[in-house]
Amino acid sequence: MPKKNDSEKVVDKGWDKGLTEDVNAIELYTNTLIWMLSVIFGVFFGGVLQVLNFIKIKNIKGAVITTFYSIIYIGIQLIIINYIRNNYPEMSQNIFYVNFILSGIGATGLFFIRQQMFPNDLQYRAKSSIVPLIASLGISIALFYLS
Template structure:
């Protein structure tokens, strides 16, 4: 993200580099540089204005296309059509599965299929999320009892969650209509729910860890 205050601190010579025809800077940075130069009394000829404004327009379009391409990799059928059904995006489901557990990802996917009136796959998604998360906890607890360095790795839970996420994606791909167009649904409520659940857990884990450290010191 471009900070306009940073741009405003640059010298005129530095700002001129932003508006050159071969500028490598992003559109917002060029726009800010252009505006700052104008505010400092720099007079542009009409041909210069057209060249700069066209460059900003082209870069803005290119950056938007690149952003859409990135999101399309996750959600190929996502659209901005206001009449399209609202679903939690694949990217959101994946992130929730990794950060908060496959349990959450499974329920978000289940909500999607309920909205698509496919209750069978909704139940499968939710059940898988519950069973996989329970199995993950049991497996991690078992591995913790073994004298394996890998078992104590902080990356193992993320690795297992990634496997669970991949299975959720497989379920979705096999069950969701290929031609379905949808728009992204806000994830604010699920995020609040996840934080409300996880913050106390992390807090008590911290207290337990602190207690263990105090016992070791004694």
């Protein structure tokens, strides 16, 4: 059996099956990054990255399903948050925690979509997380001050 070059070594990263250090592999955002952004900043941010991944691997069906899921989930999340604010004013101060839990549930949905729609045998390397982190933080700060 031929020995793999160090640059082709597959890294076992749990959620990120297929993650490799091969410089010739396609660059995609990791599932871990998508999940973290979804939980911290909301399903919108993780959904955008997941859609970009699906588009890059030419899986339009995965991109469409992720887009519809994200839009529907964000709508449901807003309805739940508004319902709590209007009907349980004493919980309004803790709405951050409710939003955090709902984002975690939404992130789990994105994870399951990726597990079902992403090719199991695809080897990819991690795309830089700097731009998505800065964009998510900037947009979140702007929305905070606008609301």
